[in-house]
Amino acid sequence: MAMSKDTAKLDASTAFAGFSKLSREERFQRLEEMGALSHEDVGFLRNGGLQSLDLAEKFIENVIGYFQLPLGVATNFRIDGRDYAIPMAVEETSIIAAASKTAKWVRENGEITTETVGDLIIGQIQLAKISDFAVFESVIEANKFNWISLANRDVAHGLVARGGGVRDIQLRKVPRGQGPESGEMAVLHVLVDPCDAMGANIINQVCEYLKGPVESATGEKVTMCILSNLVDTKLTRAHVVLRGLGSGLGSGLERELAEKIVEASLFAEQDPYRAATNNKGVLNGIDPILIATGNDWRAVEAGIHAYAVKGKQYRSITRWTMSGDELHGVFEAPIVVGTVGGVTKLHPTAQICLKMMGIESAAHLARVCAAVGLVQNLGALKALTTVGIIEGHMKLHIKNLTIGAGASEREVPLVQKRLEEILMLTKRISLSNAVEALLEIRAELAREIRSDDRRVKPPSSSPSSSPLIPTQT
Numbered sequence: 461m462a463m464s465k466d467t468a469k470l471d472a473s474t475a476f477a478g479f480s481k482l483s484r485e486e487r488f489q490r491l492e493e494m495g496a497l498s499h500e501d502v503g504f505l506r507n508g509g510l511q512s513l514d515l516a517e518k519f520i521e522n523v524i525g526y527f528q529l530p531l532g533v534a535t536n537f538r539i540d541g542r543d544y545a546i547p548m549a550v551e552e553t554s555i556i557a558a559a560s561k562t563a564k565w566v567r568e569n570g571e572i573t574t575e576t577v578g579d580l581i582i583g584q585i586q587l588a589k590i591s592d593f594a595v596f597e598s599v600i601e602a603n604k605f606n607w608i609s610l611a612n613r614d615v616a617h618g619l620v621a622r623g624g625g626v627r628d629i630q631l632r633k634v635p636r637g638q639g640p641e642s643g644e645m646a647v648l649h650v651l652v653d654p655c656d657a658m659g660a661n662i663i664n665q666v667c668e669y670l671k672g673p674v675e676s677a678t679g680e681k682v683t684m685c686i687l688s689n690l691v692d693t694k695l696t697r698a699h700v701v702l703r704g705l706g707s708g709l710g711s712g713l714e715r716e717l718a719e720k721i722v723e724a725s726l727f728a729e730q731d732p733y734r735a736a737t738n739n740k741g742v743l744n745g746i747d748p749i750l751i752a753t754g755n756d757w758r759a760v761e762a763g764i765h766a767y768a769v770k771g772k773q774y775r776s777i778t779r780w781t782m783s784g785d786e787l788h789g790v791f792e793a794p795i796v797v798g799t800v801g802g803v804t805k806l807h808p809t810a811q812i813c814l815k816m817m818g819i820e821s822a823a824h825l826a827r828v829c830a831a832v833g834l835v836q837n838l839g840a841l842k843a844l845t846t847v848g849i850i851e852g853h854m855k856l857h858i859k860n861l862t863i864g865a866g867a868s869e870r871e872v873p874l875v876q877k878r879l880e881e882i883l884m885l886t887k888r889i890s891l892s893n894a895v896e897a898l899l900e901i902r903a904e905l906a907r908e909i910r911s912d913d914r915r916v917k918p919p920s921s922s923p924s925s926s927p928l929i930p931t932q933t
């Protein structure tokens with residue numbers, strides 16, 4: 461469960477303090493103490509999580525195993541006044557570290573608020589060629605309320621019982637080509653309130669159900685029925701404010717930095733080449749939560765990118781501006797997720813992750829995703845306009861390279877230090893640098909041990925068997 465102020469066993473600020481420096485067992489313990497994980501959850505995760513291939517057979521076809529992604533926790537998030545440990549399933553180094561660090565910055569100097577605008581998802585029924593549009597339109601208008609009732613009675617009755625259901629049918633004319641001679645196709649938009657489901661199955665069922673009534677009433681042919689991922693009828697907004705610009709209160713938020721973030725934001729708003737990368741950075745915060753909660757991240761990605769291009773040019777889905785002494789960030793896009801059906805319901809890790817955040821509804825989950833995406837964006841812009849991206853990425857990456865090069869536990873700190881020096885000088889680092897550094901360090905250590913042997917031991921003693929020294933033949 462999320463850490464509401466009343467029920468938290470351990471205050472979130474205390475629980476998050478020094479979290480990244482803890483051992484895995486200590487992390488489990490903190491999450492348990494703060495009420496984010498139960499004892500059973502910890503046992504399940506500690507033992508490697510989901511193993512059952514039988515369950516996998518329920519998700520997809522031709523199962524041969526699982527592809528495991530690391531699951532981590534981003535800390536320090538306070539969204540709409542509530543503390544969260546955010547589960548993130550992701551392979552990219554530094555995403556969780558950057559999210560946690562930036563969330564701390566916001567927590568100490570401002571706040572994150574979120575809202576949902578609209579609650580309807582869209583299904584589309586295409587009729588590629590219409591003999592008489594005016595007649596077609598009048599038939600649609602005359603029948604649509606009856607069709608809505610039928611669909612709610614025969615298909616969406618479960619949704620209706622939960623307070624949702626089919627709400628409206630709207631006609632759109634879509635050009636078949638560039639000039640007026642190309643003509644138009646008819647597209648019916650079926651608007652559905654899916655409650656806490658993502659709604660993909662139900663809306664597709666509703667549209668396919670309506671195919672028959674539409675064809676028989678209009679005499680026209682339906683070409684296809686499918687949901688739309690561009691759900692501009694259900695938007696999620698997040699807002700970050702950082703206060704005290706230029707006051708030098710030790711927040712690290714200098715006016716100059718805020719101005720640079722605003723410039724970076726303008727770059728992403730005006731230039732699609734930059735907007736794509738900016739939005740990828742926002743999705744770095746969103747996708748890992750979608751994956752951790754068993755949601756369809758491709759659908760969300762498609763919706764966000766389509767929304768980003770709605771004004772005819774692809775733009776950033778975040779915007780940073782200054783207002784007096786404050787830096788303001790806004791995210792607005794569709795994030796259509798579910799909390800009740802499909803993999804979300806069946807996958808035990810997804811259930812643990814939803815519980816960890818105390819998610820109460822699909823809209824709630826979407827708002828958390830938007831907040832984390834916006835904070836992730838802030839972290840990226842801060843890094844890009846100050847130290848650059850290499851430093852943050854590489855410091856963490858160095859550790860992986862060091863281990864990848866085959867350094868032993870005792871050699872790791874030495875190789876890391878050497879790689880940091882190389883990074884300072886050249887601004888780049890690779891696995892071959894790590895291998896080279898490791899070999900050099902081993903040679904140096906071997907030389908040192910040999911000279912110590914000469915000083916301490918009589919010349920007849922046998923050579924050292926230190927694991928640091930490569931076997932010499």
Ligand code: MEV
Binds near residue numbers: 737738840841849
């Ligand atoms: C890298 O995964 C994400 C960034 O490129 C995002 C951005 O440029 O804003 C750092």
